[in-house]
Amino acid sequence: MPDIAPPISPDLLERLRFRFKRTVPINGQGVHLRRLAGNSLEFRDYRSYQMGDDVRGIDWLASLRTGSEHDRVVRRYVAEERMRVVLIVDARTAMRLPARAPKLLFALWTLQALAAVAGASGDEVVMGALFHPEPSRPVVATGRGAAPAAARLATGLWSARPTLLTAQVDPLTQPLLETFRPASAVIFISDLLYPDPDGKIAHLAQRAQRSWGSFMVIPLNSTPAELALARNTGRFRLAAAEGREFGDGIFEGTADFDAQVNERVAAQTQSNLRALRGRGSLVDRSVMWPADCDAARLRGVFANWFPRSAVLSSVASRRGLS
Amino acid sequence: MIAFLFTALATISALAWYLQRRPPRELQFSFSRLLDPPAAPPEPEPRFALVLPRRQAAFWLHLAALTLCLLSVWDRLPGHVRERPGTIGLRVVLDVSDSMGVADGPEDRLSSARTVVRDVVHKARQAAAEGAYCDALIAVGSSARRLGPVDEQLDRVEVAHEGGEVSALLAASLAPVHEDGCAPSHVVVVTDQPSPETRWPEDGPELQWLQVGAPVPNAGLLRARMRPAALGVGRSELIIEVGRFGGADIPRLMLTGPRGSRSVPLVSSIDRADTSLARLSPSASGGYTAQLQGGGAYSGDDRMSFSIEIAQGVELDWQLSVPAPPAVRAQSGPVLVKPLMDASKDDLARPGVFTYDGWSAPGFHRIGPFIGSDPVIEVLNFDAFEAALPSPAGVPLPAGFEPVLSDASGAWLVARRSEPAAYIVPGPAPGGAVDALSSTLFFTALLEVTGDGEDRLEVRWPGPDGRDVADAWKESDTGRPVKKPPDVSFSSTTGGQVETPFWPLFLLASLGLIALERLAALRSERRRHAIL
Numbered sequence: 001m002p003d004i005a006p007p008i009s010p011d012l013l014e015r016l017r018f019r020f021k022r023t024v025p026i027n028g029q030g031v032h033l034r035r036l037a038g039n040s041l042e043f044r045d046y047r048s049y050q051m052g053d054d055v056r057g058i059d060w061l062a063s064l065r066t067g068s069e070h071d072r073v074v075r076r077y078v079a080e081e082r083m084r085v086v087l088i089v090d091a092r093t094a095m096r097l098p099a100r101a102p103k104l105l106f107a108l109w110t111l112q113a114l115a116a117v118a119g120a121s122g123d124e125v126v127m128g129a130l131f132h133p134e135p136s137r138p139v140v141a142t143g144r145g146a147a148p149a150a151a152r153l154a155t156g157l158w159s160a161r162p163t164l165l166t167a168q169v170d171p172l173t174q175p176l177l178e179t180f181r182p183a184s185a186v187i188f189i190s191d192l193l194y195p196d197p198d199g200k201i202a203h204l205a206q207r208a209q210r211s212w213g214s215f216m217v218i219p220l221n222s223t224p225a226e227l228a229l230a231r232n233t234g235r236f237r238l239a240a241a242e243g244r245e246f247g248d249g250i251f252e253g254t255a256d257f258d259a260q261v262n263e264r265v266a267a268q269t270q271s272n273l274r275a276l277r278g279r280g281s282l283v284d285r286s287v288m289w290p291a292d293c294d295a296a297r298l299r300g301v302f303a304n305w306f307p308r309s310a311v312l313s314s315v316a317s318r319r320g321l322s
Numbered sequence: 323m324i325a326f327l328f329t330a331l332a333t334i335s336a337l338a339w340y341l342q343r344r345p346p347r348e349l350q351f352s353f354s355r356l357l358d359p360p361a362a363p364p365e366p367e368p369r370f371a372l373v374l375p376r377r378q379a380a381f382w383l384h385l386a387a388l389t390l391c392l393l394s395v396w397d398r399l400p401g402h403v404r405e406r407p408g409t410i411g412l413r414v415v416l417d418v419s420d421s422m423g424v425a426d427g428p429e430d431r432l433s434s435a436r437t438v439v440r441d442v443v444h445k446a447r448q449a450a451a452e453g454a455y456c457d458a459l460i461a462v463g464s465s466a467r468r469l470g471p472v473d474e475q476l477d478r479v480e481v482a483h484e485g486g487e488v489s490a491l492l493a494a495s496l497a498p499v500h501e502d503g504c505a506p507s508h509v510v511v512v513t514d515q516p517s518p519e520t521r522w523p524e525d526g527p528e529l530q531w532l533q534v535g536a537p538v539p540n541a542g543l544l545r546a547r548m549r550p551a552a553l554g555v556g557r558s559e560l561i562i563e564v565g566r567f568g569g570a571d572i573p574r575l576m577l578t579g580p581r582g583s584r585s586v587p588l589v590s591s592i593d594r595a596d597t598s599l600a601r602l603s604p605s606a607s608g609g610y611t612a613q614l615q616g617g618g619a620y621s622g623d624d625r626m627s628f629s630i631e632i633a634q635g636v637e638l639d640w641q642l643s644v645p646a647p648p649a650v651r652a653q654s655g656p657v658l659v660k661p662l663m664d665a666s667k668d669d670l671a672r673p674g675v676f677t678y679d680g681w682s683a684p685g686f687h688r689i690g691p692f693i694g695s696d697p698v699i700e701v702l703n704f705d706a707f708e709a710a711l712p713s714p715a716g717v718p719l720p721a722g723f724e725p726v727l728s729d730a731s732g733a734w735l736v737a738r739r740s741e742p743a744a745y746i747v748p749g750p751a752p753g754g755a756v757d758a759l760s761s762t763l764f765f766t767a768l769l770e771v772t773g774d775g776e777d778r779l780e781v782r783w784p785g786p787d788g789r790d791v792a793d794a795w796k797e798s799d800t801g802r803p804v805k806k807p808p809d810v811s812f813s814s815t816t817g818g819q820v821e822t823p824f825w826p827l828f829l830l831a832s833l834g835l836i837a838l839e840r841l842a843a844l845r846s847e848r849r850r851h852a853i854l
Binding site: 251 | 345347351353
């Protein structure tokens with residue numbers, strides 16, 4: 001069993017959280033937090049207008065009272081103390097591929113790291129999985145309890161007996177939908193290759209973006225590594241997968257095959273992304289698997305990607321911003 | 323050969339296994355759902371392809387394992403040859419017989435031998451260098467005594483009052499390894515005896531024979547013999563042998579007996595130039611001591627004591643009608659003299675001379691088969707005997723007897739038995755024409771049965787210090803030639819070359835490769851099943 005714990009130390013996570021808390025501009029990343037500014041906030045004080053502040057926050061009367069023609073003051077509100085971050089992992093059996101560097105492992109590392117950051121920020125963290133072979137209620141944790149809860153969930157997801165690759169599994173979005181609250185930040189970690197004939201996942205994304213909520217996607221792309229395996233194998237047969245049978249057909253890992261796969265993968269990814277986009281959606285940059293990726297290299301990929309990810313800055317910078 | 327064939331067969335089988343055209347490997351991709359099945363169905367292909375599976379680690383591991391197996395059963399595979407460190411097991415066989423006490427130089431022979439032994443041990447230790455070394459000292463007089471390490475025991479060795487022999491030295495040299503565990507690679511014999519011409523075992527330890535001492539003249543009392551009076555006729559004779567070695571002069575012999583001392587002249591032996599004999603007729607029984615004056619270098623053999631008993635007549639059980647000789651005493655001696663016709667079965671079982679009447683009628687005119695070495699035959703003049711050949715007894719030969727002399731018709735005339743000694747001869751015919759012939763035949767047979775041989779006397783050699791020297795006659799020859807001791811060297815004491823075969827290593831490496839291949843296969847299998 002591989003190491004389920006994320007390859008990033010808790011100390012580094014804490015430092016990242018503080019860094020993003022101080023440096024991220026309010027109109028840049030952190031969409032879901034900016035959208036929190038609304039009637040539900042209490043007035044706190046005034047301060048001078050700064051480049052990047054929302055012009056709708058300018059108190060014109062107060063600005064006139066300051067006497068200077070070019071001085072503008074904006075109203076500051078007391079931020080909402082507790083936010084809800086929903087972390088959703090795509091737990092399809094296909095996410096356990098490629099075998100040497102499974103995408104599910106990367107997704108679970110991300111889940112645990114984000115839960116730790118959000119929990120440390122005082123957020124309420126909800127964690128769940130789509131396409132889970134063993135349906136269960138989403139896990140809700142708060143504060144410092146988020147990280148251990150995330151670790152338990154990750155271990156449970158990894159240890160769960162996977163369904164056959166050939167099976168078509170329902171995403172079971174309803175339990176997660178019930179956890180959404182206004183202004184929730186929903187983060188979805190997936191390779192975006194899932195079938196969604198009934199539009200259940202698209203519906204889930206749209207529901208997440210209602211009521212000032214945001215829906216962030218972390219795409220995982222292991223295609224380079226899997227194509228490298230196909231090239232190294234030469235001639236091969238394909239195992240049946242997610243309702244598709246290939247019989248005794250022989251494939252060859254050629255450039256044509258690569259082109260066909262890249263085209264199909266891009267089309268499917270874009271198709272799913274289109275279904276997920278909305279007013280409050282944010283798509284992080286894809287995490288790319290190196291060609292000769294194994295578990296050790298995957299840890300390096302994570303350690304390099306996570307501190308720079310847009311989702312991390314969004315989650316970490318929510319406190320104290322208005 | 324069988325192992326080679328089996329391994330070759332396994333190699334061919336492994337090659338065939340790997341040269342099979344296997345169905346393409348089945349892969350799982352996360353994007354499989356998005357792909358279309360290939361349009362063209364796979365074409366059937368031959369099962370075997372002469373293409374080495376170069377990218378299969380298992381193939382190379384198996385091939386290497388089988389190659390190592392083949393090498394391990396190859397009988398001409400050379401091994402690792404290395405020099406074995408030299409090992410010296412030195413066995414020092416030291417002669418401690420009485421003659422080693424002879425002082426024929428600045429020191430006695432035993433002291434010279436000690437010096438030689440120390441030198442030998444020193445050289446052996448130097449030759450052993452980094453190799454193993456052990457030594458053992460064996461002192462040999464009349465018999466061998468294991469003493470232990472040379473350094474500890476050499477100074478404790480003393481001259482033994484006993485005579486030694488070369489055979490005892492050789493036996494000690496070849497004796498099996500003692501419990502001390504010092505297996506001899508070299509045997510050094512230090513003695514005053516010359517090296518014998520003997521066939522030393524080819525696979526035995528290296529033998530070095532070092533002779534000490536100098537050839538000095540010596541005369542010694544060797545032995546004493548007693549010749550009793552024949553049938554009581556004549557006088558007993560005492561013969562004392564004196565050996566002279568190294569050009570020793572004839573010494574003077576004094577004999578002390580019950581009736582006093584006297585000088586006995588020594589006469590050179592006719593057949594042995596280095597031996598002198600003293601012959602005399604002792605007049606009384608009792609203890610005698612012979613003493614040499616001017617006995618030479620070795621004094622242990624200059625005095626000899628013995629005891630003699632002079633018999634008075636011969637005791638016979640004489641039952642012939644012919645009167646017995648005057649010297650025959652009593653009528654109840656152990657030897658029976660009786661006519662064959664009157665002898666009972668019990669009589670025939672006794673030692674004796676049995677006669678028959680062979681001279682009263684002429685016999686066959688020619689002599690038949692005979693045993694020439696028999697004493698009875700030796701004394702006969704065959705011409706005279708054939709001229710008056712006795713007639714045969716005409717009875718079957720009693721059990722246990724064998725014919726000694728027969729006539730030309732095959733009938734036996736004289737017969738004998740070895741145990742108990744007995745003869746059957748024609749009886750004496752006194753006063754007739756064959757008086758002398760019949761008496762010669764009869765009394766020669768009687769002499770043989772009653773015993774006329776010389777008796778070697780039990781003697782002892784009292785040494786100068788009063789202690790007896792056992793078998794001192796063996797030590798008398800102190801004039802033997804002495805060879806210059808060869809230069810002792812142990813240059814050929816290397817342990818030789820030792821060849822360590824490679825095949826066990828190859829076999830072990832082969833097993834290791836097979837285990838490695840299995841381990842890799844297991845890990846691969848586990849990894850595959852751990853994901854899906």
